[in-house]
Amino acid sequence: MERLLILLGLCALVHTQYLNNSSEEQSDSQLYFERIRVHADKHFMKAFGHIHEDRKHFDVFVKLDRKLGSNYLIMNINLRVKREGSNDFIKVINLRHMDFCAFLNDPDFRRFFMNTIHFSQVLECPVQVGNYSIKNIGVLNIVNEHSVRKGTYKFFAEIVEVTSDIPKIFALQITTKVI
Template sequence: MNFVRLALFFPLFHLINGNATKSLWDEDEEEQAQSPILRIHHINIFGDSRYMKAWSHVDDSRTQFGITASLREQLGSNFLTFNIKLRVRASGREVFVTLLQMRDLDLCGFFTEFSKNPMMKYFLHSEMQLSEIIACPVRVGNYTLKNVSAKDIYPQVLQNGTYKFFVEVIEATAEKVFALQVTTDIRVPSAPE
């Protein structure tokens, strides 16, 4: 199952299983008191210097971030994969547990499907502001992704705690080309401590 279908599957699965409550991110007045309070702690970003230089920026509210990558060498002539992992350390706990892990996803396949999906293109151009649609091979140049809200990378159902979201891109030679880790503290006002 490819990444886009999987990403769309989780909310649908949530509704099918009879849990039709609104997302905590909904902005109805009744739900405002339930909305998670989040703060991006820090972002670690790595771009292999042979291929790129990468930076991240967290806005003053600590709820959104941006990524800039200056690609020095074309990528995608070899097979590219990516891994995603989401971990949480619940409040009062010492150990992080993995909530979601997907490995060896086809990055070029994702770009191909993404470029054919008008809804995804609209979302990334209107909400997150992707500087340009990326396709394989990924050309030399500068790429930016702005206004990424922490709520865009975390699930709808949350508990109080510290969350770590990881993404890494790996070339067929098993070389890590790019890696990103976003660490966020999330507090849900109605959740027990």
């Protein structure tokens, strides 16, 4: 679960770079989390997400019942945007078949995420049985809401075990609105 939130941070960073290339200036925009959905395979874990009352922060909690990383794990990330006034979503990021353990163990990614997202504990592969949480995550920790163009943003990340009969272990979908 924390891995997916790590991906959220990465996508938010790329998202910011993408949006900052715009010539539009949105000095009066407001950003909020509209919805968060968490899927966890019951054979591996229990997980849930919670959006705070201010709708600018959320928490994700995971109780991992089986060690992860003994089989080949891949990660898929997708970020789409539907700009204000548009009827269609445009792909901003579509990363597929990333080696999850290589991602977790990369020192540059680890340093970036440890500085921007506060984990309950450091994640390494194999991910051990236990309770994991990421609390008070806000896109505003990474993104300046006044530089983001108005619209609906959908972030999706999943972790898949390639050798399993039930491959999708974890999925996180976050819908963010900028008005």
